[in-house]
Ligand SMILES: [Zn+2]
């Protein structure tokens with residue numbers, strides 16, 4: 001009976017807990033409130049800039065139980081990363097309260113990204129008796145927009161774009177009821193007090209009537225609707241109507257790049273797609289990414305697959321993720337194309353005005369509302385390879401969640417914040433504070449003043465939100481990268497840290513997997529600026545965060561027309577052919593037959609190939625894939641980045657039964673691999689490939705042999721690196737690794753050769769992940785430099 005006796009006689013205990021992690025905007029304070037209530041404790045909970053502070057006062061045993069429950073009952077999306085405790089003399093609190101948010105703290109703020117509508121809110125929306133029936137801005141503490149509507153921290157309603165909507169009495173009651181799901185839900189709103197949808201047919205005509213009926217009717221009659229979503233506008237049309245899809249492509253000037261499809265619900269997805277366990281999980285994740293899925297044959301009877309994703313084996317699919325999206329669907333509308341709402345050259349439209357101006361002439365209708373979007377956040381994209389889901393675009397739903405990265409031994413407390421500018425294509429930037437990296441939302445290609453301005457805004461917003469002042473700026477030293485120049489200009493006077501493209505790819509994969517190195521990096525991508533000033537892209541490197549060495553690379557190929565060859569894979573095919581046969585007359589007659597359309601351009605191309613006109617070269621995996629794709633007739637001119645290479649990768653997955661009929665010599669092994677003088681030779685590969693073309697081996701079979709040859713080249717390169725260094729760990733990096741077949745085959749081969757293999761998962765393998773590598777590399781160099789190491793090793 002001793003404990004009870006001591007409880008009765010014992011003094012009160014007062015404890016202060018400081019909790020860091022994802023604890024703001026996720027129903028964390030309500031949880032604390034309920035727990036305090038349960039354990040009869042008094043005190044308060046309060047959001048601070050970087051953490052949540054809790055003080056509880058009561059009997060020691062209750063305080064201990066409270067602490068235990070707090071740690072065990074905090075559920076996703078909340079995440080406790082750190083808990084600091086201290087004891088204080090009792091203050092004599094009378095009750096437990098949620099206090100107004102406090103000011104600055106020095107801990108790192110972490111708050112959740114935008115989350116898909118939860119099942120309970122969906123049920124509210126479809127319940128005719130609920131006050132949320134049919135209301136497109138329903139949310140609770142577990143769901144709804146966050147990052148896209150937060151102007152500043154701490155996360156409270158006045159810091160969001162919900163400020164113009166004072167709560168009605170019913171909402172206020174729910175907001176203040178600690179036992180309600182909407183207790184302190186900062187985005188709470190209802191038809192009486194919240195944002196409202198409006199339909200406009202152009203910038204001067206607002207349409208009267210029920211917005212749902214108007215939009216559904218328009219979609220069913222094949223029209224295009226611009227819809228204001230969570231992080232920007234989508235252009236939406238009925239995915240089942242080929243003429244609507246084709247019209248959208250024409251107007252958006254997007255002839256072949258795949259379009260993502262939003263489906264009504266999980267039941268529809270289950271019915272029309274082959275789902276593995278991890279794909280099902282990804283699809284239903286509250287981050288609601290686009291997941292590339294293999295359609296059942298039955299879907300081809302419903303949807304024009306060749307218009308949606310020409311040449312692809314999988315379709316990009318996401319579930320409707322906001323209540324507004326859900327309300328657009330009906331029994332007659334189960335699949336909607338949902339593509340970024342932007343005119344070509346512009347970032348996705350954010351404000352009503354931007355949409356009405358930019359999308360005029362593309363959209364027939366505009367579904368607008370008066371809840372402002374603070375920052376553009378595009379949809380994320382992932383796919384499963386084996387049993388692992390890998391992100392190829394990390395944006396909405398994931399940003400600004402932090403990624404923990406390894407630090408050098410005994411890291412210094414005064415380490416600066418690092419800002420990494422990212423790459424020129426598929427840009428994201430990265431903010432690194434201590435060991436927490438925040439990879440930004442996706443900014444796309446930095447090819448216009450508008451995109452650069454959007455990037456600048458994004459940098460300002462995120463650094464402002466976190467109150468983080470970068471002391472070191474990492475960037476890609478490519479002399480033509482506008483984003484590198486912009487970062488240098490914007491942060492003039494800070495310490496600059498150039499990180500080479502392929503080194504950054506390697507470092508990104510290391511950082512994601514918590515590796516400190518050294519490692520072997522197998523980096524396969526398009527064209528990045530190499531250390532010797534030429535273009536690289538098929539690189540077997542060794543190194544760590546500080547520095548790297550180039551051990552093996554692909555023999556460089558001439559890029560006829562320079563960077564123009566990237567958009568014209570047929571030029572690469574001619575270059576590859578000439579390199580293999582080393583015979584001008586044969587090349588001429590082959591090229592004339594293979595690419596008759598471009599006959600007139602051949603003399604100039606040939607003059608570049610035989611060196612009469614000086615022409616750049618590149619040791620790029622992407623260009624090798626392009627060349628083979630064009631050689632096989634899959635894509636001679638690309639309409640989007642990576643098209644030819646991607647179509648070749650897709651062919652490798654075409655099943656045997658689907659292959660064209662014709663003479664079929666047995667498909668065997670891979671094309672021969674020869675490595676000499678640190679260079680992977682393409683000639684034996686091309687000779688084998690041309691022979692198979694002559695024998696009319698089906699394209700998918702050739703594609704598979706080619707992929708296996710590339711896998712073999714990577715493995716041979718890694719083996720050479722191992723011989724030289726003894727390293728056993730391989731990291732993969734570069735956009736070519738988004739190729740599912742290549743990734744599977746190569747990983748198998750490397751593992752079979754005794755390597756430990758790490759491939760990108762949560763951080764995109766392509767240029768969208770490069771900023772993470774830049775940032776970690778720059779931070780490690782800073783540490784090395786302050787501890788008196790050698791100079792920069794870029
Ligand atoms: Zn909810």
Ligand SMILES: [Zn+2]
Nearest residue numbers: 168171190193
């Ligand atoms: Zn209300």
